[in-house]
Amino acid sequence: MSLHLHTNTQPSSQGKVYLVGGGPGEADLLTVKAMRLLQATEVLVYDHLVSDDVLRFVHPQAQRIFAGKRRNEHTMRQEKINQLLVDLAKQGKQVVRLKGGDPFIFGRGGEEMQALVAASIAFEVVPGITAANAVSCYAGIPLTHRDYSQSCIFVTGHLKDGTANLDWPSLVKPFQTVVIYMGLSGAKSICEQLIAHGAPANRPIAVVQEATLPTQKVLVSTLEKLDADLNAQPLQSPSLMVIGDVANLAPSLAWFNPYPK
Ligand SMILES: C[S@@+](CC[C@H](N)C(=O)[O-])C[C@H]1O[C@@H](n2cnc3c(N)ncnc32)[C@H](O)[C@@H]1O
Structure with a gap:
């Protein structure tokens, strides 16, 4: 990902996960940082609450992985999503993990970042409008x-x-x-x-x-x-x-x- 964003981590062969808040639906409500990350990402892992309006900004060549999550209908179990993020980063991928609203408000973002910490994967969190x-x-x-x-x-x-x-x-x-x-x-x-x-x-x-x-x-x-x-x-x-x-x-x-x- 050729991003010119500030990061606290040193460059490494290992990838990185950006946990990004996609906001409530209207794409104009994305942060500038979220939009730049979407435009540059190699891999996108996203939930059903992310609007089509927001998905328009994702790099056209990015690999898109739908992680689902509707009530009572979890397309991918949480543990599997956690593992997926770890595996992608270990393969050297720059990953945007995109969630509706803000990732740390009823979004399980905390659980996913804990899994990355346990696997020593670099990450950043970008707030979204809840x-x-x-x-x-x-x-x-x-x-x-x-x-x-x-x-x-x-x-x-x-x-x-x-x-x-x-x-x-x-x-x-x-x-x-x-x-x-x-x-x-x-x-x-x-x-x-x-x-x-x-x-x-x-x-x-x-x-x-x-x-x-x-x-x-x-x-x-x-x-x-x-x-x-x-x-x-x-x-x-x-x-x-x-x-x-x-x-x-x-x-x-x-x-x-x-x-x-
Ligand atoms: C799993 S929670 C995710 C919340 C999300 N992380 C946030 O910060 O908004 C999903 C719930 O958020 C609320 N929600 C999310 N987007 C909404 C929207 N555009 N309009 C109304 N409610 C919304 C609904 O109550 C929905 O059931």
Whole structure:
């Protein structure tokens, strides 16, 4: 890879892995560093969340390896992906490991880099715009706001064992924003649990599908009504949920697509 990027490692016959955040979908949201790496890479290992818009920048001769990863449908097991990155680097390849959003936010980037450290492989990590930032900015939902929210929590709605066994009491406090990744399929039970743990039934919740893409959709509802609203207007993955009073700002702050769409 003929990159003119700063690196901390000495040149060697061994390759290197660049763990790169591909952002939420719209290619203009890539960092300059991510784009330069994509344009120069020999091998690309990518996940299903990486948009076609972003893949347009990959060097035309680069070998592309799809690592998959949809919920309950892991095209390649995590251990196999870890080993693949190690093997490619040992073959002397310059590899871009491209992930949707930011690689260290619910992206298993940490696990992959730990495998590289264990195998003494050189690597760099390039941050990407995570779904929470994308949803917030493109759907008009400020994650913090002096009138409504003083803190923000990111949680996953989908655990390794398939449950969403969250710390509910910490998620129902007022004046905070709770962002739930991978929560769409468990939305009904998440809302029920929040109400059961003391959240007001009329607390606003927004669900945003495919933020930053032309297919972006935004639904603003309440904890008690979300299930019915999702039945009336089904949304698809990837979708992010934002819970808290800031969600009510979406209709007035929407700029990317008119609300509702
Ligand atoms: C495995 S996590 C990966 C998160 C990613 N590393 C990030 O930083 O955004 C996948 C979840 O991220 C959320 N997500 C990713 N891209 C999204 C988008 N463009 N719009 C809405 N939600 C998105 C969804 O909740 C999806 O189920």
